[in-house]
Amino acid sequence: MLLLSGPNIAGNEWKYIKDCLNTGWVSSVGTYVDQFEKMTAAFTRTRFGVATSSGTTALHTCLVMLGVNSFDYVITSNITFIATCNSIRYTGAEPILIDTDPQTWQMDLDLLEEFLSKDTEQRNGVCHCKNDGRRIPVIMPVHVLGNMCDMERLMMLAQKHKLIVVEDSTEALGSYYNDKHAGSFGLLGTFSYNGNKIITTGGGGMIVTDDEQLAKRAKHLTTQAKSDSFEYVHDEIGYNYRLVNISAAMGVAQMELLHGFIIRKHEIITLYKSELEGVGDISFQKITPGVRPNWWLPTILTVKQKALLELLNSNRMQSRPFWVPMNQLKMFSGNKFYHKRNCSDYVYRHCLSIPCSTNITNSQIKSVCDKIKELY
Numbered sequence: 174m175l176l177l178s179g180p181n182i183a184g185n186e187w188k189y190i191k192d193c194l195n196t197g198w199v200s201s202v203g204t205y206v207d208q209f210e211k212m213t214a215a216f217t218r219t220r221f222g223v224a225t226s227s228g229t230t231a232l233h234t235c236l237v238m239l240g241v242n243s244f245d246y247v248i249t250s251n252i253t254f255i256a257t258c259n260s261i262r263y264t265g266a267e268p269i270l271i272d273t274d275p276q277t278w279q280m281d282l283d284l285l286e287e288f289l290s291k292d293t294e295q296r297n298g299v300c301h302c303k304n305d306g307r308r309i310p311v312i313m314p315v316h317v318l319g320n321m322c323d324m325e326r327l328m329m330l331a332q333k334h335k336l337i338v339v340e341d342s343t344e345a346l347g348s349y350y351n352d353k354h355a356g357s358f359g360l361l362g363t364f365s366y367n368g369n370k371i372i373t374t375g376g377g378g379m380i381v382t383d384d385e386q387l388a389k390r391a392k393h394l395t396t397q398a399k400s401d402s403f404e405y406v407h408d409e410i411g412y413n414y415r416l417v418n419i420s421a422a423m424g425v426a427q428m429e430l431l432h433g434f435i436i437r438k439h440e441i442i443t444l445y446k447s448e449l450e451g452v453g454d455i456s457f458q459k460i461t462p463g464v465r466p467n468w469w470l471p472t473i474l475t476v477k478q479k480a481l482l483e484l485l486n487s488n489r490m491q492s493r494p495f496w497v498p499m500n501q502l503k504m505f506s507g508n509k510f511y512h513k514r515n516c517s518d519y520v521y522r523h524c525l526s527i528p529c530s531t532n533i534t535n536s537q538i539k540s541v542c543d544k545i546k547e548l549y
């Protein structure tokens with residue numbers, strides 16, 4: 174089976190994990206955790222990294238730190254992986270869903286601007302919903318597939334309307350907007366190391382920030398909020414959201430490979446484009462001007478989506494549709510979905526992601542392309 178986006182264990186993973194096993198430092202503390210955090214901060218040019226058990230728990234921790242609660246809304250993208258909206262719901266808050274741009278597949282900033290100016294107002298320096306008076310303290314843009322929206326404009330809108338930005342940059346490790354790394358725009362950014370991401374630790378996540386207090390608080394909250402190094406004194410409700418040293422050891426090894434993985438992802442998309450552009454109605458994600466994406470997950474848009482999904486998967490070439498838009502899931506169908514033409518539905522019905530593990534060979538890519546061409 175040709176995996177959609179599988180792990181590529183090609184460096185010091187065995188060595189570093191063996192080191193954990195040899196020394197007994199396998200669990201919740203160890204030098205690899207510190208090293209992984211420092212490497213991530215350095216790579217993303219942020220001051221601090223705090224490792225977490227997953228991207229989802231990283232997102233949840235950020236919202237908890239900002240005091241988001243059940244009287245609040247959080248603005249996010251209607252097209253995203255469920256983890257974004259789940260992390261919002263864990264706090265009791267409700268997502269406000271903004272439709273997607275049909276070409277870049279990121280949050281449509283024209284719609285966002287319209288929503289903010291028509292339906293919100295500031296009270297005591299915080300954005301509020303005009304209708305019901307609920308707070309909207311946070312906006313959580315999602316860098317869908319490693320592309321980003323016009324971050325300059327998004328940051329300006331957020332500043333104007335007094336929204337704190339938490340980036341769901343879980344798919345965007347290695348993506349830049351105007352040479353600034355994804356996750357370093359907002360007060361807080363997040364990454365995921367699930368098995369299908371550009372690097373993996375088996376499972377894991379990271380919070381990045383330039384704010385020392387928030388970094389300390391994140392470490393505190395994700396380690397059960399223990400406030401004494403000896404006694405079991407805890408000063409608030411904390412979480413067991415830490416990343417274990419074995420996973421971090423793998424993360425350090427994967428970080429050493431990241432640069433090469435990004436180069437390979439660029440080669441993969443270039444090859445796919447040269448083979449498939451002009452075939453039938455196939456088109457690719459349009460990259461926002463100023464963005465240098467990591468091309469995490471090459472995805473094509475075509476009216477033949479259903480037939481292609483069937484053809485590729487039945488030929489052991491793993492291929493996946495886009496996520497069902499949040500407003501179409503029963504948990505969020507009652508939430509505000511701000512849109513004009515429901516582009517989320519269009520993108521959802523026409524997109525499919527194609528095999529792109531960093532260890533895929535060029536001839537395997539060619540065979541995927543040949544299979545796709547068969548259909549047209």
Ligand SMILES: *Cc1c(COP(=O)(O)O)cnc(C)c1O
Pocket residue numbers: 227228229230253254256257315341343344364365366367377378
């Ligand atoms: C992968 C991902 C996450 C986090 O996933 P985890 O499996 O919890 O690490 C969150 N949001 C998006 C958009 C993702 O793709």
